[in-house]
Each structure stands twice: as C-alpha cells, then as structure tokens.
Amino acid sequence: MQPLDRRQFLTTMAAGTSFWAVTGAPGLAPDVHHSRGAGGGGGGPRRPSGLADPAFRPLPLGSIRPRGWLERQLRLQAGGLSGHLDEFWPDVGRSQWFGGAAEGWERAPYWMDGAIPLAWVLGDARLQAKASGYVAEIVRRQRSDGWYSPVANAPSGRPYDPWAVLLANKMLVQHHQATGDDRTFRAVEASLKALAPSIARTPLFRWGKYRWFEGLIPIYYLHERTGEAWLLDLARTLRAQGTDYAALYAGEGVTVPTPRRGRWTWDKHVVNTAMAPKAAALSWRLDQGSQDREFPARMLAILDRYHGQVTGMFTGDECLAGRNPVQGTELCAVVEFLYSLEILSSVFGDAAFGDRLERVAFNALPATFSPDMWAHQYDQQVNQVQCTINPDHMWTTNGPESNLYGLEPNFGCCTSNMHQGWPKLVAHLWMTTAEGGLVAMAYAPSEARFQSRGVPIVVTLDTDYPFRETLSLTVAPDRPVAFPLLLRVPAWAEGATLEVDGAPQATMRPGTFHRLEREWRGPTRITLRFPMQPKVSLRYHDALAVERGPLVYSLRLEERWTRVNADQPHRELPHGDFEVQPASPWNYGLVLDPTAPLEGLRFEERPVGERPFSPEGAGVRARVSGRRLPDWKMEHGWTAEIAPEPPASSEPMEELTLVPYGCTNIRVTEFPRVA
Numbered sequence: 157m158q159p160l161d162r163r164q165f166l167t168t169m170a171a172g173t174s175f176w177a178v179t180g181a182p183g184l185a186p187d188v189h190h191s192r193g194a195g196g197g198g199g200g201p202r203r204p205s206g207l208a209d210p211a212f213r214p215l216p217l218g219s220i221r222p223r224g225w226l227e228r229q230l231r232l233q234a235g236g237l238s239g240h241l242d243e244f245w246p247d248v249g250r251s252q253w254f255g256g257a258a259e260g261w262e263r264a265p266y267w268m269d270g271a272i273p274l275a276w277v278l279g280d281a282r283l284q285a286k287a288s289g290y291v292a293e294i295v296r297r298q299r300s301d302g303w304y305s306p307v308a309n310a311p312s313g314r315p316y317d318p319w320a321v322l323l324a325n326k327m328l329v330q331h332h333q334a335t336g337d338d339r340t341f342r343a344v345e346a347s348l349k350a351l352a353p354s355i356a357r358t359p360l361f362r363w364g365k366y367r368w369f370e371g372l373i374p375i376y377y378l379h380e381r382t383g384e385a386w387l388l389d390l391a392r393t394l395r396a397q398g399t400d401y402a403a404l405y406a407g408e409g410v411t412v413p414t415p416r417r418g419r420w421t422w423d424k425h426v427v428n429t430a431m432a433p434k435a436a437a438l439s440w441r442l443d444q445g446s447q448d449r450e451f452p453a454r455m456l457a458i459l460d461r462y463h464g465q466v467t468g469m470f471t472g473d474e475c476l477a478g479r480n481p482v483q484g485t486e487l488c489a490v491v492e493f494l495y496s497l498e499i500l501s502s503v504f505g506d507a508a509f510g511d512r513l514e515r516v517a518f519n520a521l522p523a524t525f526s527p528d529m530w531a532h533q534y535d536q537q538v539n540q541v542q543c544t545i546n547p548d549h550m551w552t553t554n555g556p557e558s559n560l561y562g563l564e565p566n567f568g569c570c571t572s573n574m575h576q577g578w579p580k581l582v583a584h585l586w587m588t589t590a591e592g593g594l595v596a597m598a599y600a601p602s603e604a605r606f607q608s609r610g611v612p613i614v615v616t617l618d619t620d621y622p623f624r625e626t627l628s629l630t631v632a633p634d635r636p637v638a639f640p641l642l643l644r645v646p647a648w649a650e651g652a653t654l655e656v657d658g659a660p661q662a663t664m665r666p667g668t669f670h671r672l673e674r675e676w677r678g679p680t681r682i683t684l685r686f687p688m689q690p691k692v693s694l695r696y697h698d699a700l701a702v703e704r705g706p707l708v709y710s711l712r713l714e715e716r717w718t719r720v721n722a723d724q725p726h727r728e729l730p731h732g733d734f735e736v737q738p739a740s741p742w743n744y745g746l747v748l749d750p751t752a753p754l755e756g757l758r759f760e761e762r763p764v765g766e767r768p769f770s771p772e773g774a775g776v777r778a779r780v781s782g783r784r785l786p787d788w789k790m791e792h793g794w795t796a797e798i799a800p801e802p803p804a805s806s807e808p809m810e811e812l813t814l815v816p817y818g819c820t821n822i823r824v825t826e827f828p829r830v831a
C-alpha cells in the first residue's frame with residue numbers, strides 16, 4: 157500500500173445525479189448510470205489540504221506483474237524498440253537530457269515515461285539499470301537553480317515552453333515510486349520550485365498551455381508526501397493559465413472534421429485531445445467542481461459523435477478528422493488516451509472508463525505495431541488495406557509515410573512516446589480503496605501484491621481474456637483478513653456470473669462494480685464469466701462492424717511486406733521501415749439478415765499465439781458470409797468512400813474469416829452491407 161495517511165473514505169455511494177442517467181452519453185455504454193455506485197467520486201470529500209482522494213488508488217509501480225499472454229506481450233515489447241531505442245536512435249541515446257547534442261525536448265523523457273514502468277512491471281533488471289542510469293544523469297546535470305540541463309540550451313531571451321519539464325517530472329516520480337531514490341524526489345521538488353516564478357513571469361503558451369494538467373501529476377505526488385501548500389498553489393496557477401477544455405467543447409469548432417491538407421490547430425490536435433480528458437479529473441481533486449465531475453464523459457460523447465471510431469478511439473491525423481474509417485489516428489493519441497482513461501478510472505471510479513480502457517488497449521493499441529514490436533505506425537486506419545509511401549494520400553496535415561510500419565514514420569514523436577501503452581495498462585489493472593479493498597479495474601492475466609489491514613495478499617488472475625469469457629482469480633492472504641473485492645462488470649456482459657470456491661453467487665449487474673465482501677482465509681478461488689454476445693454495430697455511412705466483448709473484428713488479409721527506406725540512417729534491421737500490401741482480395745460487403753444479424757456469425761476459439769496480436773496468433777476467429785463488391789475500389793491509395801446506400805452484388809457468396817482488430821496489420825473493419 158502507499159505510505160499515505162488513511163483518512164476515512166467518504167466518497168462511497170456519493171449522492172447526486174449522474175450525468176449519464178440524465179443525458180445518456182452516446183459514447184459510453186448504455187447503462188453506465190449504474191456504474192457510479194462503487195466508485196463514488198462525485199461530491200467527494202473536501203480534504204483539509206484541499207486535495208480530494210481519488211476513488212481508487214493505483215498500486216505502487218511494480219506491485220502488479222503481467223502473466224500469460226500479457227507477459228509475452230510485455231517481453232516482446234522489452235525485446236523490441238522499447239528496450240533498445242536508446243542504443244541506436246540519437247534523439248534518445250544522445251539526448252541533451254543526458255549530456256548529448258541531439259534533441260533536448262520531449263523525446264528522451266517520453267521514452268523514459270514508458271521504459272520505466274516497462275522495466276518495473278516486468279522486473280527486468282537490465283532495463284531497470286538502464287533507466288536508473290539515465291535518471292541519475294538527468295539528476296546529476298540539474299542546474300543549481302532547479303532547471304534541468306537542456307533548458308540552458310534554449311536561445312536566450314526567447315520564452316521557454318515548459319511542457320517537456322512537466323513531462324520529465326511526471327516520468328521521474330514513477331522512478332521515485334519504483335525505487336524510493338530520494339535524489340529523484342528532490343530533483344522534482346527543485347524543478348517545480350523553479351517553475352513557479354517562471355510561469356508567474358511568462359504564462360504558459362503553446363504545448364504547456366494545452367497540456368498543463370500533466371504537471372499536476374508530479375505536483376500531487378509530492379504534495380501527498382510532503383503536505384506543502386505551495387504545490388497546490390502551483391497546481392492552481394497551471395490550471396488558471398492552461399486551456400479550459402470545457403469551454404473549448406462548449407463551442408462547435410471541435411466538432412468539424414479537419415479537411416484534407418487542412419489547417420493544423422492546437423484546439424483540434426489529436427494528442428492534446430487524447431491527453432485532455434484527464435484534465436478535469438485532476439482539477440476535480442483540487443476543489444471538487446461539479447463541472448469537472450461531469451465534463452470528461454461529455455467530452456468523450458462529443459468526440460464519439462463527430463470523430464469516433466469503433467476501436468474506442470477518435471480520428472486525428474493529426475487534427476480531429478471525422479468518422480470516416482480511413483482517416484486514421486496517431487499512435488501518440490492512443491497511448492495518451494489510455495493513460496487519460498487510467499487516471500479517470502482512478503479518480504472517479506466509474507466502470508464505464510474501465511470498459512473504454514479495455515476497448516482501446518485490446519484493439520487500437522496492438523494494431524498499430526508490427527507483431528514483434530520492432531516497428532510502429534504514425535497513423536493507423538480502421539479500414540487500412542495497404543500501408544505504402546503514398547504522396548496522393550488524404551491525410552489532413554500528415555505526410556506520405558504516415559501509415560508505414562517503421563522506426564519513425566512521418567515524425568519521431570510516436571517513436572519516443574509509444575512505450576507507455578502496455579506497461580501503464582499493467583500498472584492500472586488493479587487499484588485499492590481507502591477502506592483496504594481491492595478493485596479489478598481492467599482484466600488481463602496478472603498478479604497483484606498488496607496489503608490490507610497490514611496483511612500481505614497476493615491476487616492472481618489467470619485467463620486468456622479478452623480472447624475468452626472465463627477468468628480464474630485466486631485471492632491468497634498471508635493470514636485471515638476481511639476486505640472488499642470490487643469486480644468491474646463490463647456493460648456488455650449481460651448474464652455475468654461469479655463462483656467462489658465452486659459455489660455460485662448472486663448475479664452481477666453489467667456496468668457496475670460487484671462488491672464481494674468477506675473474510676478471506678487461505679487461497680480462495682473465484683471464477684468469473686463474462687458472456688460475450690456478438691454485436692453488429694452501424695458505423696459511418698451505415699457500414700457494419702462486428703464486435704464481441706471488448707474486441708472488434710476485422711477481415712483477415714494475406715500480407716506482403718516490403719522493406720523500404722533502407723538507405724536512411726538508423727534503419728538497420730530489425731528496426732527497418734516496411735510497406736504492407738494485401739495479397740488477397742479486400743473489397744467485400746457483409747451478407748447479414750438485418751432482422752437477425754447475429755445468426756450469420758460463428759466464433760471459434762484457437763490457442764493464443766506466442767505473439768498474441770499477430771494474424772497467426774489470433775486467439776479467436778469469426779466466420780461470416782460476404783460477397784465481393786467490384787465497384788468498391790482504391791482511391792488516393794486508400795479504400796474509397798463507403799457508399800451511403802447498401803450496394804448490390806452478384807458475385808458469389810464466400811465465407812470470410814475475421815480476426816481481432818488488434819491482431820491485424822492491414823484490414824477491413826467497417827464493411828458495406830450487401831443489399
């Protein structure tokens with residue numbers, strides 16, 4: 157448990173009207189108005205310090221370890237770009253943050269923001285030593301005035317945008333939490349002390365203005381350990397100077413898709429957008445404002461309505477780009493949105509944010525990497541049948557290489573920022589309540605170690621979820637102890653069941669946290685089953701998308717990979733750049749009975765592969781009938797617009813194979829319905 161005071165937990169079962177019960181936000185599950193019960197949050201306590209507790213608190217970094225397919229995925233990551241980027245990519249390896257002459261802005265801190273949790277969730281000694289070495293170098297090079305060393309290299313007289321400093325401090329507190337190294341803590345404290353007078357002189361602008369709330373994460377971390385009031389003053393100043401997203405989303409500008417070769421704007425920048433949902437949650441901890449409580453769900457609903465994708469993401473290449481499934485989403489937005497959802501789940505304790513977290517993590521995140529995690533895209537498309545160097549592209553503001561799998565396609569931000577996705581998910585699977593309870597916020601095979609009332613407890617989850625419906629949980633306390641176990645029941649899991657040591661329990665309500673309160677003695681085995689009813693959803697231009705549980709399904713295409721850019725620097729294998737083209741037909745429409753679409757779908761389970769998110773490693777397949785649509789062709793190197801009217805086809809009926817979206821590298825996900 158955290159070394160924190162344990163003042164009484166007051167937020168449980170908070171009174172007040174749920175936003176979703178009133179408005180039915182379309183972007184969230186329909187019955188999320190049930191989801192507030194366990195988490196509370198709304199109308200929470202006003203603490204003497206002014207900082208309200210989160211509904212659920214993440215466990216200290218390193219308390220949760222991946223198992224099963226999740227461990228294989230994290231080991232692939234550590235063996236791929238994430239574990240080796242500093243060894244050959246100058247913008248990290250020779251960063252000004254470490255005394256080199258390369259980039260001295262966000263790239264090294266971005267990489268460490270993922271490499272640190274990766275090292276500690278895996279218990280990877282090599283990566284831990286490497287990360288600690290870089291942290292020590294940053295701390296050693298910190299100037300006596302508190303600024304980190306690259307800031308000295310900013311041209312004198314020009315105002316400095318402190319975004320990279322906010323990012324570095326957010327990264328460094330993770331290292332302190334994992335290691336307890338006091339030098340890291342003091343470095344962050346000195347940096348924040350230098351920041352306060354600086355932003356009083358030169359208020360936030362550019363990136364710092366749009367990302368002010370990231371600075372609250374290290375500020376709160378220090379405040380919870382020191383109680384120093386100036387830290388919360390600094391948090392309030394950042395908020396006052398930063399972008400007010402609720403005001404921004406009261407206007408219509410953010411609803412308009414950016415046109416092809418359109419204008420790049422701060423307001424519609426997709427990474428700013430993906431980071432922003434956490435702003436209100438962090439702000440709420442300062443003064444429990446009712447607008448802060450309701451705004452994140454409203455923001456997501458607006459994004460879903462105007463830019464939403466079936467993966468749970470929104471488009472942005474790299475400004476918000478509408479619902480068309482070819483328009484694409486930048487990888488930085490995917491990993492930042494996951495982290496926003498982890499903060500929202502923790503602060504407000506809403507089951508719906510956990511549902512959304514799983515949807516993005518199990519679909520959009522894995523899809524945008526090569527299965528070995530040595531290559532990634534800048535933009536992934538929901539309908540993406542080829543990834544090529546394409547000067548005729550339809551991106552809004554991105555370049556011709558944006559959907560290549562490579563080292564730094566289009567721009568190197570994602571190369572440095574992509575690493576946080578999986579490890580921070582692991583670190584937020586389980587959380588604790590102030591009353592000593594444990595919360596299952598998101599499900600994947602894992603082990604969590606925590607203490608309740610001074611008793612050490614190990615909780616183990618063995619499962620191939622989300623590829624399977626059954627989850628086996630073992631709760632093993634050192635000695636008998638009573639505490640509540642809160643199990644998130646996904647909103648889609650109608651008929652969810654629970655057995656404790658083989659005895660069936662009361663049914664669980666979807667979209668809530670099911671509370672299991674008992675005295676735990678010895679190892680207790682719990683079996684959860686979340687029935688995954690298939691679902692066919694209507695998307696852009698009434699196209700059809702197949703979903704089941706948290707997974708979205710896509711047409712499996714044969715792939716032809718071709719190496720490109722071999723003459724570019726730092727493109728030695730295995731981290732080269734690759735085009736991917738289809739080696740099998742892609743232009744199918746689905747043939748489904750509109751009155752009973754599910755009868756045309758058949759799912760079969762297969763072993764989850766060594767590479768869980770690869771076409772051949774897919775743990776589930778679906779079969780569905782379809783016909784070729786000869787008039788659905790390529791345009792500008794992409795699949796042409798889906799016609800609003802269902803097309804007819806006289807081509808023969810074929811049985812199509814769908815696999816989870818995250819297992820594909822090229823795909824069709826939103827299909828025309830054959831008339």
Ligand SMILES: [Zn+2]
Pocket residue numbers: 486487488489568569570571573
């Ligand atoms: Zn990026």
